[in-house]
Structures are given as C-alpha cells and as structure tokens.
Amino acid sequence: MESVGTVLETPARVLDAARAQRAVADQAEARILALACDWADLHPASPGEADAFDDPHLPAVAWDAPAEFALAIGTTHDAGARLIHQALELRHRLPRLWARTMAAGTPHGLQSWRARRIAEHTIAHPDDVATHLDATLAPLAHQVGPVTTHRLLHETLTRLHPVQSVAEHDQAMNTRHATIRPLPQPTGMAYLEATGDLKDFLDLNHTLATIAAILATQGNTAPLDVRRSQALGILADPHHAAHLLTTTPGALTTTDSDSGRRPRLRKQLVLYVHLSHTALANPRSGAGALGRLENLSLPVLSTQIRDWCSRTDTHLTVQPVIDLNDHLAVDRYEIPERLHEQTTLREVHCAFPRCTRPARTCDHDHTAPHAQGGRTCTCNLAPLCRRHHRLKTHTRWTYTTPTPGTHHWTTPHGHTYLTNPTGTHTTTQPPPAPPPRGCWHPDG
Ligand SMILES: [Zn+2]
Numbered sequence: 521m522e523s524v525g526t527v528l529e530t531p532a533r534v535l536d537a538a539r540a541q542r543a544v545a546d547q548a549e550a551r552i553l554a555l556a557c558d559w560a561d562l563h564p565a566s567p568g569e570a571d572a573f574d575d576p577h578l579p580a581v582a583w584d585a586p587a588e589f590a591l592a593i594g595t596t597h598d599a600g601a602r603l604i605h606q607a608l609e610l611r612h613r614l615p616r617l618w619a620r621t622m623a624a625g626t627p628h629g630l631q632s633w634r635a636r637r638i639a640e641h642t643i644a645h646p647d648d649v650a651t652h653l654d655a656t657l658a659p660l661a662h663q664v665g666p667v668t669t670h671r672l673l674h675e676t677l678t679r680l681h682p683v684q685s686v687a688e689h690d691q692a693m694n695t696r697h698a699t700i701r702p703l704p705q706p707t708g709m710a711y712l713e714a715t716g717d718l719k720d721f722l723d724l725n726h727t728l729a730t731i732a733a734i735l736a737t738q739g740n741t742a743p744l745d746v747r748r749s750q751a752l753g754i755l756a757d758p759h760h761a762a763h764l765l766t767t768t769p770g771a772l773t774t775t776d777s778d779s780g781r782r783p784r785l786r787k788q789l790v791l792y793v794h795l796s797h798t799a800l801a802n803p804r805s806g807a808g809a810l811g812r813l814e815n816l817s818l819p820v821l822s823t824q825i826r827d828w829c830s831r832t833d834t835h836l837t838v839q840p841v842i843d844l845n846d847h848l849a850v851d852r853y854e855i856p857e858r859l860h861e862q863t864t865l866r867e868v869h870c871a872f873p874r875c876t877r878p879a880r881t882c883d884h885d886h887t888a889p890h891a892q893g894g895r896t897c898t899c900n901l902a903p904l905c906r907r908h909h910r911l912k913t914h915t916r917w918t919y920t921t922p923t924p925g926t927h928h929w930t931t932p933h934g935h936t937y938l939t940n941p942t943g944t945h946t947t948t949q950p951p952p953a954p955p956p957r958g959c960w961h962p963d964g
C-alpha cells in the first residue's frame with residue numbers, strides 16, 4: 521500500500537489508495553463497537569442498581585459505566601453512552617446487521633455509522649419490529665438513508681402494532697401547536713415554531729410561495745426567505761392577503777366572488793397519493809393500512825388520507841391504475857402521458873446511482889438515443905434529473921437497461937454500478953449488451 525502523503529501520479533492509483541484507507545478506517549470503527557460491547561459485558565448492573573440505558577430489551581449496564589469508555593474514545597459522555605447502547609442493540613437484536621458491521625472493510629461489510637443509525641431507529645421498539653427491520657435492511661443497509669429507515673420503521677410499526685400506531689397518530693395530532701417566542705436579542709425579531717397536519721403545512725407553504733412571488737413582481741428585491749417571512753405577516757392581515765391575491769392577475773383561478781364560489785389559488789398543490797382500493801373503501805379493515813405520498817416518498821395512514829379527502833379544501837381526482845408490467849410503445853420521439861406516468865411510477869426517482877430526485881421532476885431519457893434508432897417504449901425510457909441527464913449526454917458516463925427499472929452504469933474511470941428499485945449496488949459485471957433499439961419487445 522502507498523504511504524499517506526505520497527504523491528500518486530494517476531487517478532486510478534489515488535482511488536485505489538483512498539479505497540484501501542477507507543477499509544482500514546471502517547475496520548477500526550467496527551472494532552470500537554465490539555469493544556463497546558466488551559465494556560458493557562464487564563460492567564453489568566448489580567441487582568437493584570440503575571441501568572445506564574433503562575432499556576428492558578437489552579442486558580442492564582451499570583449506570584456509571586459509559587463515562588470512562590466515552591472519554592477513552594474521545595467523545596462526550598452522552599455520545600459515548602449512545603455508542604455503547606447502539607452497539608448492544610446491534611449485537612442483541614439486529615444480528616444480521618451486526619454480522620455485516622463486524623465484516624467492515626470487506627466487500628460484504630457495513631460501515632459502523634450506517635449500522636448505528638439503523639440501531640438508533642429500533643432502540644426501545646418491540647422485538648418483532650427490530651427483527652423485521654434487521655431482516656429487511658441487512659442486505660440493503662449499505663445504501664439506505666435515514667428517510668428509508670424511518671419509513672420502514674413506521675410501516676412495520678403500523679403493520680405489526682396497528683392499534684398502537686393509530687393511537688400514536690391521534691396522540692400526535694393532539695400535540696399540534698403554533699408558538700411564537702421573541703428572540704433574546706433586542707432586534708425586534710421573533711421565532712415561530714409549529715407542529716401540525718402535513719397537508720395544512722404543505723398548503724401554507726404553497727401560499728407563502730405565491731405571496732412571496734407576488735411581492736417580487738411588485739419590486740420587492742429581498743431574498744426569497746425574507747419574502748416568505750413577510751408573507752406570514754401579510755397573512756396575519758386576512759384583508760391585505762385577500763386583496764393581494766385577488767388583485768394580482770393570475771394568482772387565483774377565479775376572482776368571481778359573486779358566483780358564490782370560493783376563489784382558489786391558481787396553482788393548486790397536487791399530492792400524489794397511492795392507496796389500495798380496499799384501504800380506501802373499507803374504513804374498518806383499513807384502520808392500519810398505509811398509503812404512500814409520492815411527492816415526499818412518505819407513508820401515510822389510510823385514515824389520514826380519508827380525512828384529507830373529506831375536507832372542503834381538497835379536490836380529489838382518481839387516476840386509473842397503470843399496469844407497470846405492460847409494454848407500451850409509440851413510433852415517435854415524444855413520450856405520451858401514459859408511458860411517462862408508467863416510467864415515473866416504476867422508477868420513483870432519478871435512475872443515476874444514489875440520486876433521489878423524484879422521477880416526476882426528471883427528464884425522461886431514451887436510454888438508447890432516439891436519433892440512433894432507440895425506441896419510445898417501456899424498455900427504453902428512464903427518468904434522469906437535469907444534472908444527471910447532462911452528465912449522461914455530455915460526459916463519458918454511460919448506462920444500459922437490462923430490464924425496465926434496472927440500470928447498469930459505467931463511470932468515466934470504468935467502475936460499474938447497478939441501480940434498481942432497491943437502490944444502488946456496486947457490481948463488477950460488465951454491462952450487458954442492449955437489445956436492438958433498446959427494446960426487448962421488437963414486435964410489441
Ligand atoms: Zn439525478
């Protein structure tokens with residue numbers, strides 16, 4: 521191995537050296553987790569003594585044990601205690617993740633910080649929830665982020681403990697608040713903090729954006745964030761807000777207040793909610809059922825969706841189901857709405873490795889270029905965000921699509937990655953040869 525500080529003369533050697541050092545660091549981090557467990561084993565709580573973590577799912581540790589270990593690894597007491605707690609959670613309740621963590625630095629290994637982040641989510645939850653997350657996330661843990669982990673936890677809790685989940689949701693709704701506090705400095709500024717229904721806040725967000733945009737057209741040159749804050753002040757005076765919105769051409773869909781119809785903001789907020797028919801139709805059986813809010817990739821309780829749909833400020837449009845396995849094709853460059861929608865629903869986000877831009881905001885790329893005969897069909901389309909579309913078009917990044925929804929990328933330095941609905945995977949396989957015109961259904 522090259523010594524650190526040596527000037528390496530080729531990009532490939534720099535990448536090799538960085539990869540080797542990463543493996544060494546990952547192994548050391550895993551070793552610290554194992555030592556944290558050793559430390560806990562050496563300091564069990566005596567009968568009647570307080571447990572450092574007060575966690576009934578794990579062996580009790582003497583309350584005063586974590587402090588010294590924390591100092592030894594150069595962290596605060598709290599951070600050190602957290603690390604020991606997470607290490608125990610992994611070893612006792614997340615055995616698959618623990619095994620991968622202990623193999624850190626090898627191709628199958630998992631970096632400690634990723635394992636710890638998952639453990640942080642499962643701590644204190646029931647054993648069956650921890651077991652399910654361990655089984656589901658262990659093969660994918662090297663690539664899932666906190667949002668996915670949180671979503672899976674939420675789904676698992678809802679599925680395995682539905683009564684508790686609905687109760688927690690009701691309880692959460694009771695914690696809604698809007699609190700204003702003056703800042704301590706005498707600047708005449710205050711701080712607003714609020715917790716509320718997601719849809720209410722998305723609507724508010726949309727109104728703030730609309731008023732901020734109107735202010736800009738009136739010559740207000742303040743930055744967007746400042747204008748959004750000013751918009752809150754305008755909303756505090758409903759007459760002012762109504763005047764601004766009704767007298768700005770194009771801000772509302774109708775200004776005809778005599779018709780008895782309530783004027784609406786021109787661009788209605790659109791939420792794409794995916795929900796099974798059973799969950800929507802049968803309120804009782806669907807109590808613990810989940811839908812998915814596509815814009816935010818968030819699971820939501822079906823009871824919550826029904827509540828939103830029954831509100832007077834919600835306009836509901838039901839879209840027919842598109843079979844994601846159908847082969848759709850047209851003989852032109854432009855992508856028809858139905859094919860566009862099928863690609864969006866199938867891929868969820870940008871097809872580039874580790875990119876999470878929502879597919880709905882992406883360009884749809886002909887994998888085999890249309891100018892070179894590539895077909896406009898289910899097999900030959902992939903969503904690429906603007907940045908990654910440019911990379912693919914103007915640089916040496918290339919990809920092929922072995923099956924719809926799976927993409928095999930090759931970097932300018934010849935590294936290969938596979939992206940599919942479960943995320944991004946490194947691969948050493950050479951890219952498969954694409955079918956003629958990028959289509960697996962020459963006759964379909
Ligand atoms: Zn992207």
Ligand SMILES: [Zn+2]
Pocket residue numbers: 847849895897898899900958959960961
């Ligand atoms: Zn095709």
